[in-house]
Amino acid sequence: MKKSTRIQLITITLILVVLLSGCSGTTNMYSSPVGIDGGVGWVQWIVEGIADFTYWISMKAGGHYFVGLIIVTLIVRTIGWPIYAKSNAMTTNMQQAQPDLDKIKEKYQNKNDETSQKKMQAETLEVYKKYKINPLGCLLPFLQMPIFIAMYQVVRRIPLSNGMVDGVITDGVRDFSNLDYSFLWISDLGGPDQFYILPILVGILMFLYQRYSMKKPDYLNNKKYKSVQASQSEKSMKMMSYFMVVMLVWIAKDVSGIALYWVIGNAYQFLQTYLNRKSSLKKHENEKEII
Numbered sequence: 403m404k405k406s407t408r409i410q411l412i413t414i415t416l417i418l419v420v421l422l423s424g425c426s427g428t429t430n431m432y433s434s435p436v437g438i439d440g441g442v443g444w445v446q447w448i449v450e451g452i453a454d455f456t457y458w459i460s461m462k463a464g465g466h467y468f469v470g471l472i473i474v475t476l477i478v479r480t481i482g483w484p485i486y487a488k489s490n491a492m493t494t495n496m497q498q499a500q501p502d503l504d505k506i507k508e509k510y511q512n513k514n515d516e517t518s519q520k521k522m523q524a525e526t527l528e529v530y531k532k533y534k535i536n537p538l539g540c541l542l543p544f545l546q547m548p549i550f551i552a553m554y555q556v557v558r559r560i561p562l563s564n565g566m567v568d569g570v571i572t573d574g575v576r577d578f579s580n581l582d583y584s585f586l587w588i589s590d591l592g593g594p595d596q597f598y599i600l601p602i603l604v605g606i607l608m609f610l611y612q613r614y615s616m617k618k619p620d621y622l623n624n625k626k627y628k629s630v631q632a633s634q635s636e637k638s639m640k641m642m643s644y645f646m647v648v649m650l651v652w653i654a655k656d657v658s659g660i661a662l663y664w665v666i667g668n669a670y671q672f673l674q675t676y677l678n679r680k681s682s683l684k685k686h687e688n689e690k691e692i693i
Contacts, residue, residue, distance in 0.1 A: 432555060435563040437575040448552040450576070452478075453560055457578050467578075468585040471557065471659060472666055478553055479670045482546045486671075490678045492535060499533040557659045561592025583659075591659035600661035601654040605647055607668040612643045615675055 431438075436453040452474065460470030503526065510522040529535075565577030583591045587599070595601060616639070654661035 432558045433562065434559060435565075435567065435575050436556070436559045436578075437563065438567060438572070445548060445552055445555075448548065449555045449559070452552055452556045453563070453576060453578075456556060456560065457576070457581065460581055465580065465582045467560070467581040467583050467591060467659075468662065471591070471662060474556075475553070475663055475666045476670060478549060479667060479674070482549065483674060485546055486674055487678055490675070491682065494682045495533045495535050499529050499535060502529045502532075553663070554660070557663045558657060561590070561659065585658065585662065588658045591657075591662065593658060594656055595658045595661060598655060600658055600665060601651050604654045604661050604664045604668065605651040607665060607672070608647045608650055609644070611668055611672050611675070612640075612647065614672070616640065616643070 436450060456467075456470045456474045458470075459473050460467045463469035463473075506522060506525050506529065509525075510518050513519075513522075560576075560578055560581075561583055563576040564579040565571055565575055567575055583589075585591050587597060588595055650664060654664055
């Protein structure tokens with residue numbers, strides 16, 4: 403994946419994070435109980451389905467909401483693993499192809515005529531074919547967005563769901579008031595962590611994951627082809643990633659359930675990346691043996 407594309411993805415993710423933080427007000431879906439009318443229909447259908455499943459799991463676990471939250475988080479992340487693995491493989495292939503793409507770019511750097519541009523496009527497509535790169539592969543992460551947005555709403559809205567709206571019992575609104583929302587030192591996962599332990603863990607895990615994911619494996623370090631523009635893009639990407647860490651911590655400090663969800667999710671994503679990198683390294687070594 404090109405640096406510019408990765409920056410665009412991070413930018414869009416940042417925008418989504420800001421939108422997910424929501425704003426106060428009675429019409430805000432993030433501060434409304436599950437089942438209230440409003441929002442995008444199919445997204446709310448997903449929200450209600452995940453919420454009901456989380457409630458069912460929690461009740462099977464003695465009514466402990468944190469157990470249901472952890473289990474459902476792991477299930478959702480596991481369902482999204484094939485998409486994540488495919489996206490990760492595409493990124494790895496793009497990194498391997500980068501030296502060849504840089505050579506093509508350098509070859510046609512000052513050739514803007516139509517014939518040269520067509521040749522450059524043809525040679526670029528040949529490199530994509532050689533390394534099994536789908537130009538549309540960068541859109542894969544967005545296939546997970548609806549489920550992650552729905553999951554975020556579920557975690558925010560379950561503690562608010564007591565069967566009522568403005569003190570009036572309302573049909574369709576879920577009643578999850580019989581759940582136990584405590585977790586170790588936290589009395590209510592719907593409120594803030596007074597000791598800021600979970601938000602701090604969110605920040606630490608996210609920071610470490612960003613560092614780990616940005617550091618390419620040794621066999622992908624094509625330092626010879628690292629241009630000034632690439633270095634600047636890398637610095638910009640780091641700054642944006644670290645800003646996202648700050649944003650997540652800021653959101654997590656207000657709702658402990660969100661913090662717990664992100665701690666479990668980030669730890670699981672760390673594991674996903676580690677296992678995918680081991681798989682990619684093994685594949686790379688096997689290809690070298692064949693050659």
